[in-house]
Amino acid sequence: MKINWGTGIAIAIALFISFILYFVIKVQSNSKYDNELVVEEYYKKDAVFGKEMKRVQNAEDLAEKPVITETAAGITIVFPAVFIPNKIKGKVSLYRPSNKKLDFETSISLSNPSLLIPKSNLVGGRWDINMEWQYDGKEYLTKETIYIN
Template identity: 35%
Template sequence: MVKTFTQKEYEFDLVSNQYYEDELAFQKTINNAENTEKLENKVEFVLLNNELKINIPNAKNELIIGEIHFYRPSNKKLDFIKKIASKNNVLTFTSEELVKGRWDVSVTWYYENEPQNQFFKKEQIYF
């Protein structure tokens, strides 16, 4: 004999009340990452001489528009976002901006003449 019980006082909470919108945003991020993989030249994260250089491919020398999110897992007070609006495809960050340790860095961007094609790259770095 097997008997099952249900607890009527148990509350079922969703992780997010906007789960549909969250799923669409997540799918967009996946699509943007797939677009990035199709690029002929790849995004590069280069650590050298106390600097982080992020190289975004820009073969047509177009205006790059987007954001770079710097997430510090050990201290959310250090998190910050840097806006991008430049033809310069090499973005440099120094020890004045980045404390030593682990950072999760994500770059989202598009080219001015192709706003429908968005790109995404995430990298874990140790500065």
């Protein structure tokens, strides 16, 4: 049987389309390749973006900023000594971009200027930390990405 150019090109295109469709179906059906949104209601989150930027700017304007570090015990957040610890209120949200099920929040309730998030609550990898806090009626937002080994 003899195959001409037109038939050969048609076969090549059909094989290429089949190859691409195989990988599309494989990625969509396998839970290993999770393609969830990081934030569920991103339109609502975008609507309050201006307020969020004001809180971020408030945090950037501080002479002494809170320090977020990884320690052997977990993640430690140390507030500057100029703040009275029991007047700091808010929450710390830890987001795991690769797995929404690992996300959690903890409230800020301090008796000393540091907050410890135990390593037992954290798995290795990237964590996005959003710390929303208030002090003397002024709102702040501190964002940081940290990698846990």
